[in-house]
Amino acid sequence: MPAPHNSFKHAIANGELQIGCWMGLADPYIAEISAGAGFDWLLIDGEHAPNDLRSIVAQLQVLAARDSHAVVRPPIGETWIIKQLLDAGAQTLLVPMVESAAQAQDLVDAVTYPPHGVRGVGSALARASDFSGIGDYLTTARNEICLLAQVENQKGMSELDRILEVDGIDGVFIGPSDLAADMGFIGQAGAAEVQAAVLGAMEKIVASGKAAGILTLDKDLQNDCREIGATFIATEIDVTLFARNMRSASNEARQNLQGE
Numbered sequence: 376m377p378a379p380h381n382s383f384k385h386a387i388a389n390g391e392l393q394i395g396c397w398m399g400l401a402d403p404y405i406a407e408i409s410a411g412a413g414f415d416w417l418l419i420d421g422e423h424a425p426n427d428l429r430s431i432v433a434q435l436q437v438l439a440a441r442d443s444h445a446v447v448r449p450p451i452g453e454t455w456i457i458k459q460l461l462d463a464g465a466q467t468l469l470v471p472m473v474e475s476a477a478q479a480q481d482l483v484d485a486v487t488y489p490p491h492g493v494r495g496v497g498s499a500l501a502r503a504s505d506f507s508g509i510g511d512y513l514t515t516a517r518n519e520i521c522l523l524a525q526v527e528n529q530k531g532m533s534e535l536d537r538i539l540e541v542d543g544i545d546g547v548f549i550g551p552s553d554l555a556a557d558m559g560f561i562g563q564a565g566a567a568e569v570q571a572a573v574l575g576a577m578e579k580i581v582a583s584g585k586a587a588g589i590l591t592l593d594k595d596l597q598n599d600c601r602e603i604g605a606t607f608i609a610t611e612i613d614v615t616l617f618a619r620n621m622r623s624a625s626n627e628a629r630q631n632l633q634g635e
């Protein structure tokens with residue numbers, strides 16, 4: 376019995392659009408609600424949300440029963456964290472702040488078992504192997520792991536061509552917020568200079584044959600990226616959706632009842 380099929384990995388490899396949503400509320404109960412919304416993928420954010428290994432596992436368990444694919448973002452692309460997340464059952468990782476081909480290669484090694492990589496062998500204990508229930512996990516896991524690199528500063532953008540040459544990286548995600556900050560436009564991801572850099576990077580990624588991805592709430596940028604050939608596009612963030620609607624509801628109630 377092989378490792379579970381990673382439909383997301385194969386969809387983006389085939390150029391199929393996968394629409395996603397960022398999950399920063401860091402709670403399995405809320406993840407279960409999001410999983411019923413119809414997104415193709417949901418990002419469990421271990422970088423900017425109050426997630427830890429336990430909360431990530433709980434959200435993986437909830438999503439396993441639903442159609443939305445779980446993409447996990449570690450706080451940093453270190454081997455020990457990647458090992459834990461893969462053993463916990465994550466099959467798709469989005470690793471932040473990738474700045475060089477050497478770093479990208481280290482990430483490929485971290486998701487690959489020896490002799491071709493350095494992923495530690497602990498599948499006997501791992502949720503990933505269904506606690507040893509998947510007999511062929513060790514020999515089939517790598518084929519179903521999707522490794523996505525985030526390029527989101529000027530150093531990474533200058534190294535993008537070499538990062539795209541690294542075998543084993545399935546896709547590259549451009550992070551507009553961090554890129555804008557590093558370009559001197561902090562809080563202005565919509566600045567013309569930033570958008571031009573993002574779209575130029577999208578074209579390079581698609582031309583390389585790898586999958587291109589982004590998170591943007593800007594519908595025009597979403598469409599521009601899709602027209603270039605981007606496939607994994609996150610269009611919403613649960614935190615902002617919830618906070619915006621809560622504030623709106625509060626204001627409407629006060630206007631309704633107090634005429635304010």
Ligand SMILES: O=C(O)C(=O)C[C@H](O)[C@@H](O)CO
Nearest residue numbers: 423527550551552553554590
């Ligand atoms: O730089 C970016 O943009 C991202 O990587 C996404 C952000 O981290 C996310 O928190 C939304 O701002």
